[in-house]
Amino acid sequence: MVPKKLFCLSLALSSAFLFGCGQGGTPSVKIGLNAELTGEMPAVGASAKNAAELFVSQINEAGGIEVGEQKLPMELVVGDNGAKADQAAAVAQRLISQENVLVMAGPDASACAIPASEIAESLKCPMISPWSTNPKTTVDSTTGKPKNYVFRACFTDIFEARVLAKFVLNTLNAKTAAALYDVASEAPNAQATLFKEVFEKNGGRMVAFETYTTGDRDFSAQLTKIKAANPEVIFLPTYYNDVPLVIEQAHRLGITAQFVGSDAWSSPEILKLGGAHLEGSYFCNHYSTEIATPVAREFMKAYKDRFGQDPDDVAALTYDAFGLITQAVTRAGKLDREAVRNALASIQKYEGVTGTMQFQPGSGDPIKSAVMLQIKDGKFDWVANAEP
Amino acid sequence: MREFFHRLAQNRWILPALIVAGFVFAIVAQNFPILNNYTKFVLITAGINIILCASLNLVNGYMGEFSVGHAGFMSLGAYASAIFTTKWIPDSAAFFPVSVLFGGAVAAGIGFLLALLSFKTRGDYLAIITLAFLMIVKSAWENIPYVGGPRGVLGIDPMTTLPWTFFWTVVALWAIRNLVYSKFGRAITAIREDEIAANAMGVRVREAKILAFVVSSFFGGVAGALFAHQISFINPGSFDIVKSTEILVMVYLGGVASLAGSILGAVIFTFLSQALQPLGYWRMVILPLMLVLLMLFRPRGILGMRELSWLIPRRETQKNNAP
Amino acid sequence: MIPAVVADFAGTLPDWGVYLAQQSVNALQLGSIYALIALGYSMVYGVLVMINFAHGDLFMLGAFACMLLVAALPWHLPFVVVLLMVMLIIGLLGVLIERIAYRPLRGGPRVSAVITALGCGLIIENLTLVKFPYSQHMPTDLFVSTSFRFAGVTISTLQLLIIGVSAILMVALDFLIQKTRYGMAMRAISFDAGTVPLMGIPANRIISLTFFVGAALGGAAGMLYGLAYPVIAPSMGILVGWKAFIAAVIGGIGSIRGAVLGGFLLGAVEVMVVAYLPSTYRDLISYSLLLIILIFKPYGLLGSPPNVKV
Incomplete structure (x- = not known):
């Protein structure tokens, strides 16, 4: 009888897990972050999470995000994809279907961003990858056309x-x-x-x-x-x-x-x-701390004050991704994925930490410049700018 | 109450009824918004894990060998079926079951070759052959541009639905159950207990071993095919030694030589690894710790060497109940 | 920029000769580390007929122990002292794991012990990850390497150190096993574990010692590996551990000399495939080769079929 009891118990537990997840609470703008917190590149995930938390706390201190007539608080839901493709897909499913986020930011590693983008696209949820440079992230591999709901905050490979x-x-x-x-x-x-x-x-x-x-x-x-x-x-x-x-x-x-x-x-x-x-x-x-604009300097100072280290490009790009999301939500004026997607696609000259950007017409890839850096005296030294 | 459960367990209609109910539920859940996508995703993952776990249990549990290459068979099935649906016959949901069968067949074919080649070796040497096999498969995909090299296959149609997963899970469990309780099954168990004695008693050791290996790799391939059409993206790195280790953990957690154990192990592993995700690295401290503690107190796993009576064919239960 | 080569000796060989000799040195370095780890697998297997899957993670801890020791101790210790301390710590850890996790399972199903070992390895790895989520750099002042050129081949003093220390450890181990009473007892247990305790040999103590020596060698390998490849991460034990396990089996698991042979063979195959063929094919070719060896020599190169009693 023992095995049968154990068996029933575990089935009961798992069904509790399935059906016990409730919803509710005050209205907020839920943004998901699909990040590489564990696995091969934990520094990438940590930077993304730090920058996202910084952005969310800043916007909430300022009263929240403007949606239509009112200001709503922004809520961050973080999922760990372990820098693995299948886990990234699972996290994307969870953020979009279970947590019902309005927009998903991340993943950053291309191997994770590609499968996650397929899910975002099929569920019609806007996704913006801060750091994935692989062309396939924003392009549908079967048709060769740009995906509708997938954007990135960085240049491409x-x-x-x-x-x-x-x-x-x-x-x-x-x-x-x-x-x-x-x-x-x-x-x-x-x-x-x-x-x-x-x-x-x-x-x-x-x-x-x-x-x-x-x-x-x-x-x-x-x-x-x-x-x-x-x-x-x-x-x-x-x-x-x-x-x-x-x-x-x-x-x-x-x-x-x-x-x-x-x-x-x-x-x-x-x-x-x-x-x-x-x-x-x-x-x-993607950017250099040496040629920082006032916007970038403000971000760098806030980041350093809070986390005790200089932000790397993942942090800067994540911060920009959240900036883009915020502007798009405000422009959309309602908590609707389709409206946010349209607002995101038509953003004109967003001035972010990593430079000004806007999306190429009909594509999720932004037009932006790159920098060449040299490692000198244990620091990243700016060498040259490369315009698109 | 106890009597009720006992009678329930003996009822010969309970298993078919459960299967039909499960299938109906799967179809309803797939087509009506009663479960959200994530829940469906987790359920499908659980189904795939059950297939993986039960099929590996055939070799590692019932036959008592130690294969660490199950992710390799999964990889073969995933790639074969993904190529089938993306390159050969694209955009045709009707061929999905064929592609899954094809994935399983490719895995079974390679499994057959591997079993033939490694017939002389057993025990820890078989472990190493399966390990080398796993690394060869991963490296082979990385070197074949046709399947995308290290980049993998993109844009696979996500056709793995709840009903299909349920169907294949039932098929896998049913096939393995029937194999285990057949003449060959007895031969397989005899090999585990004592290969030499089994041979001396006239058990066709070679055929039994090869059959077990082929069936195991077939369902490994089926699980891979379902996985590919669930995630819609596969790359060689998805099927590495870590994946194999995960399947091993499920098998020994649930219990060796037990289908109920395989179901339980896979379900526990799937839900815990989703539920413990916020813990980061601690997740992979807690899961193995559970396994180690379990091994110390129940060395054969939760349901090792035991079976739910539902899962045992009727003629067997009658035989066992006879005085 | 760091000065690359400090001295140049003895002219030069023709280009192909330099290339071959250079790759051979690379193979020797990699092979001696594989061999040291493979020894740990083989010793435990010889005595307990059990694959100690936690060994790769003990290897990893060797590198971390070295890093932590150098950081924690205020004195500047010479290399040999640090090496011995690392070996002692990892050796004791190996004994501890055996006592807690493997000994209670002795006599139970053999595979449970293997799975427990796998679990212990995962626990060690992930606990280290909790503490050190980011890669770490090994201490730079423990051994300052300089490179010199001999007949056109660039050799670093670090390479000589790794090959030398490995060789010394292997010779010492061979002496321990062939010439001492403990070694004799170890061999006796691996020959017939059932009879040995009846002869008055303290089997448990011998098994603990085996674990100590095996783990200590793994720890030493980890430290040398860390010095050779100075960015260390908690996950580095997985791949190297499995590879060394393959090496042990190719050599004939349970055979000490086989483990050494297997280690060097694996190192040579891996390096030479890259040296003369496209490097993408490395794993494909080297593991196919090893698979073929095992198909024709099912018990490894120097292994013998287990004595099976009917």
Whole structure:
């Protein structure tokens, strides 16, 4: 009899879980955040959550968000996607169907943002990914047309690859390059492939194109191969926690080539982990603290006061995503997903922390510029702007 | 009360009635807004996990081997069916069951090969072969541009509905139950107890092992196919060693060599891992801790080696009740 | 910029020779770490016929223990002292896990112990994640590496250290097992666990010792690995642990020399596939190769079929 009792008990518990979730309370503007709090890139999730909390507390202190005639408080619902595709989809389902959020912000990693965007699109809930640069996030893969409900607050991999290839060819004056990237990771993979395409089209030569798999720590074999090919530049579009490992091992092998990275480098964690080995490397980013506008300076100060550290680009982009959402909700004038989606698509020149932006007609991709940064004296140093 | 439950358990109509009721509920819930999408999502996940857990239990529980490559079969089924519905016959919901069958068949075919190749090995060596298999499958997808390489397959039509999940869960449980209580099932259990003795007694060890492996990988593939059409996006990284570990946890939590245990283990795991999500990393401290404590006090899992009498074929229960 | 190479010795080899020699050094470094971890799997298996799936996480803790020790202790300790302390801590932890989680299950179904080990590994990993959600950097001043060039091949003193320390540990282990009374008892248990206690050998103490030595080697491997690949994360034990487990099985699980052979073989295969073939194919080719070895040698290269009593 014992097994049967246990069995019935657990079924009873699970049905309680299913049906026991109630709703109600005072009206508020519910915004979901689908973030990488655990898993391979916890720094990304933490920045997103910090920035979102900062924004929500600021707007609530100011009396709330203006919707039609009244001001409503903004409510944040955070879900952890563990930096995994299936969990990101589950969180998107939960935020949209169970928590009934008006808009979903995130996920940030492209491998998570793509499946989540499919769900947002099918449930007709506006979603805005702060940091996912992969073109597929906002484009329907079967029809090739832009998705209706999916937006992003950052530029795309295509633009970034063009900026980087031009920087290597024209500014660094290098004609040969090698790449090393995580083949199993969405964004790095796309960035490496696109970089190769643009670089070779403009007269550069890729002398080595090497890969590894998520979780690898030994890159000596790949780096020895790269060393033998003797490139002037090594393009390293990998996430911030792998970069210091690669560069340190490269230096031990006697490699002296210039390292260039993508926006996946931008977490300040990279400086703690990489130290002196990173000095002199360049990477492409969404914004620079050095050329901050008044809006950006205000945000940076508030962020630093609250969390004791400088905001990275994920934080800045998340903050902008929430700014875009707020403006769209106010313009829509009602708590309706369709109206908010339309308002979001027709935003003109939103001035955010990472620059002014507006969405390309009929697409969820904004028109905005990028910056090139160099790591110098343990800091991110502004080098150049790249206009779209 | 006790008598009532006992009579209920003995009633031969209870299981068909439950299945019909479940199926009707699934259809109603799918088409009328009585459950929200997230609840449906969790229910479907639970169904897929039950299939995974029960099919792995066939090899790890009933046969007593230790396969750690179940995520590999899931991956094969997911990819095969996703290619079927996105590239070969797109936009056709009518072919969804065919694609699931196809996913299962591909997984079963590879499972058959693997079983043939590894026939000589067993125990911990089989564990390593399944582990190597898992890594090979993941790496193979990453190197085939046709299936999107590391990027995976996008835009899979989300056709895995509640009724379909329920249907396949019932089919999987029914097939495994019938296998376990058949002549082959006895052979499989005999292998677990003592392979050499079983062989000496004339049990066709080789056939039994291969059959168990093929059936297990078939349903692993079916679960993968359902998963692909639930999430609508798959990539090689979705089916890694961590996924295999999760299935192992479900199997041993629920109990070895028990279908009721598999249902229970999968249901508990699914709901707890959703409900404990706000705890972040603590979630994966609590779940394994439960497992370790359970192993210390009930080394075979909650329902290890036991079965709900509903799930045992009638002729078996009569035999057991006979003095 | 950090100076890359400080000294240059003995001319140079032809290009292909330099390349091969350089990759061989890489393989040797990776292989010696795999071998050290594989030893831990193999020792425990030899004595208890049980896969200790928590071993990969003990390996990971070796690196974290080293980091915490250097940060916590006010003195600047030499490398060897830190290494011994890490080995002691991780070794004792291994014994503790055996006492709490594995010993009560001895005599029960074998697979329960394996699952418990898997659970313990997950608990260790995720508890470390709770404490250290972000990747950490190993202490830089514990061992300052310099690179020099020998016949065109760039070798760092760190590589020499890793290969050297691993070699010393392996020779010491071989001595312990072949020449001491404890080693004899260990071998006796792995030969016939049922009879040994009847002969007056304290089986529990020998098993604890086995866990201590196995875990200590894993801890040492973790620390060396951390120095070689200085960004450490709580999840790093998973992949390396499973790979070392594969190495142990390829060599013939339960066989000490087999574990060493398997470790070096895996390291060599992984590096050489990348060296001469497209690196995307690394896992595909190296694991297919290992699968083929196991199909033809089902008990590994140096392993023997278990003695089965009918």
